[in-house]
Amino acid sequence: MEGGTALHVWIARPLPAGARTAERVAGLGHHPLLAPVLDLAPSGAPPPEGPFDALVLTSASAIPALAGTPLVALPAYCVGARTAATAREAGLRGVQEAGGDARALADLIGAGLPRGARLVHAAGRERKDEPAATLGARGYRLTVWVAYAARALPELPEPVAAALADDALDAALHYSRRSAATALGLARAAGCEEAFRRVAHHCLSADVAAPLVAAGIPSHVVAARPDEDTLLAGLAPFLPDSDAEASPALRPGRERC
Numbered sequence: 001m002e003g004g005t006a007l008h009v010w011i012a013r014p015l016p017a018g019a020r021t022a023e024r025v026a027g028l029g030h031h032p033l034l035a036p037v038l039d040l041a042p043s044g045a046p047p048p049e050g051p052f053d054a055l056v057l058t059s060a061s062a063i064p065a066l067a068g069t070p071l072v073a074l075p076a077y078c079v080g081a082r083t084a085a086t087a088r089e090a091g092l093r094g095v096q097e098a099g100g101d102a103r104a105l106a107d108l109i110g111a112g113l114p115r116g117a118r119l120v121h122a123a124g125r126e127r128k129d130e131p132a133a134t135l136g137a138r139g140y141r142l143t144v145w146v147a148y149a150a151r152a153l154p155e156l157p158e159p160v161a162a163a164l165a166d167d168a169l170d171a172a173l174h175y176s177r178r179s180a181a182t183a184l185g186l187a188r189a190a191g192c193e194e195a196f197r198r199v200a201h202h203c204l205s206a207d208v209a210a211p212l213v214a215a216g217i218p219s220h221v222v223a224a225r226p227d228e229d230t231l232l233a234g235l236a237p238f239l240p241d242s243d244a245e246a247s248p249a250l251r252p253g254r255e256r257c
Contacts, residue, residue, distance in 0.1 A: 007170040014040045035157035037182045038150040053117040060086035062122035065147035079105045100226040102130035115139035125149040156186040164195035171200045181211035
């Protein structure tokens, strides 16, 4: 790789999104190690009966469960560009995208729909309070449908354990708080925590980094904007032989997010 040494990067993100990320990391000249610590699958719960005025999507992982349901005909308000792109690929209509976080999504809905509108949020079993809290406070009627669930792997993936044992990982990419917490927990259980701490952990947001901060792990970088382009830009400053300067869009974890 010109201008620096290629990094060995662990991608803990679940499939299928993790595979797309691995392709992007390889395209940057690095060596991806795709080893999710969470399995995602549709929950099997039937969608709620409407009528509804719009669909709320905070993760592309919910979209496969929409196939064949009446919800695909609703205008879709998506948290960010990747979720919106996946929604369009799945044939959803009237797709609108927010700036990548739940508060921006609530503002987008507020600009497009009147108070009292009936919303259905296709979400995971484990989810944050937002955007439901803000939307409820603003007078929207929100129904949550648990469309998918994430299951933690019982143990650290063997390729990751081997790489940590050899100090052969330079960086790790984390896209959710639960994934980061699970990765840390599995590394502890496997006796690899010290090696895990030596890795540069790149987190999509401060919320994602929270389990690492709580564990006192300083070796992480938080993207100032919660999008993949900004996250991947953070790999360049960590090239050992690179003269590249740290991107101003990134904040070292030692600043405590």
